[in-house]
Amino acid sequence: MTALYIKEPYLKKLKTEIIQPDTTKDQTSFKLKDAILVPPIPHVTKGDHFFINGQEGQIDPSGQVSCPLEGVQEGMAVEVEIDWTHRLGMMQTDLGRIILKLALKNLLGLDPIFEETEGAPYLLLDLKDLSLRQLNQLEDLANRIIQSNLPVSYKAPLMVQVEGFPSMASQLPLLKRTGECGLIALGPLERREEGLALSFKAGLAALEDYRDHRRFAMDLSLLFQNQDLPGLWSHIKRLQGDINRLKKENKDLEGRLGLDQVNDYTSLARPLGPYHLIYSILRSVNFKELKHISQAVLEKRGYIQILGLPNGAKSQLLVLRSRDIPVDLKAIFSDLKDPLALEGSGNLYRIQANVDSDKLKMVMEAFLARIKKDLDL
Secondary structure: OOOHHHHOOOOOEEEEEEEEEEOOOOOOEEEEOOOOOOOOEOOOEOOOOEEEOOEEOEEOOOOOEEOOOOOOOOOOEEEEEEOHHHHHHHHHHHHHHHHHHHHHHHHHOOOOOEEEOOOOOEEEEOOOOOOHHHHHHHHHHHHHHHHOOOEEEEEEOOEEEEOOOOEEEOOOOOOOEHHHHOOEEEEEEEEOOOOEEEEEEEOHHHHHHHHHHHHHHHHHHHHHOOOOHHHHHHHHHHHHHHHHHHHHHHHHHHHHHHHHHHHHHHOOOEEEOOEEEEEEEOOOOOHHHHHHHHHHHHOOOOEEEEEEEEEOOEEEEEEEEOOOOOOOHHHHHHHHOOOOOOEEEEOOOEEEEEEEHHHHHHHHHHHHHHHHHHOOO
16 A cells, blocks of 8 residues: 555644554554655665644654554554655755656666665765766756656556656655755765765755755855855865965974984984884083984884983973884883872873982883883883
C-alpha cells in the first residue's frame, strides 16, 4: 500500500488513530493508521519533524512513533502536524538531487556511483576532477531545468520523472513541478579515494547559502572599501600574494640569522644510543635567543636537550626532546617534581622548571637517568 506521504505530499495536518501501541519500552510507542510521516531512510533522510497533539515526537525506520502522550491505547484519536519547513527542505533536496543527476547525464554522460542526502547532500562521481567551467555549466543547466517549471510525477513505485527526461529513483514525497525546487547551488568539491564528491544545496538551503555568501562579500567590501566585486577579488589575491611573499622573506631571514647559531649549538651534542644529547650548564646566555635556538633543534630528529641556566640562588632547568623520541617528559616531570622540589610546567616535548642552584647538577642528572631508563639505554 502506498504511504500517505507519497500520495499527499503537501498534507501538513491530519486527524488519525493510534494502532499497535507498545508499552514494553520506557516510553510508549505506537504506529499511526495513516502513514503521513516520512521515517528515517539511510543515506536519504533523517525523517520528518512532527508533533502529535502538540507534543514533539520521533519516528524510527520501521515507522514506530514515540511521543510523550498520556493514555495511549488502540484506536486513540490524535492530530498529527508536520514541520512543513523541514518537509519542504527534504523534498527540495531530493528534487535537487534528481535534477542534478539529469544535468550530469545530459552534460557529461555520467551517473553518480553513490548519493547522500541524509546529512550534507553530495553525489560521488567517478572522476578525478571537475573544471570550474564544467561546474558552472552543470549548475547553470540544473537551474535552467528548475526555471523551466517542468511537471514532476511518479511513473511507478519509487520512480519519478521530470517531463522530457528519463525516470529517476526516489523514496520521498514529491514536489509537483521543478520550479518548486527554487535554486541549486554546487560546491565544494572533495577528492576521495573512491572519486570526487560534489556537494550541493537545493531550495531553502541553497537560498541561505547564497545569502551567507552575499553577506560575506558585503563585509569584505566594507573592510576593503571596495564595492566592485571583481576588483575586490583582485585586491584579495594581491593581499594574499603579499602575505605569502612576506612569510617567505621572514623564513629566509630567520634561516640566515639562526643557522650558524643552531649549528654551533648542535655541535655540543654527544651520542646517546641512537640519539643526540645536548647536556650543558649555560652561563650568561640570552634566554630569548636560547629559546629560539632550542626550539629550532626541537624540530630536528633525534635530539634530547637538558639545559641548566644558573641565576643566583635559583636556576632554570629546560628539558626538551624531538617529536620522534618515544618518551613522555610531562610524565617524568610529574614523577620527579615532588622528590626534587621542582616548580614548573610542561608537556610531552618540553619542560621548564625552577630549581635551587646548588641542586641543579643533581636534578639534570636525575632527568638524564630517567630518560635513559624510559628509552632502555
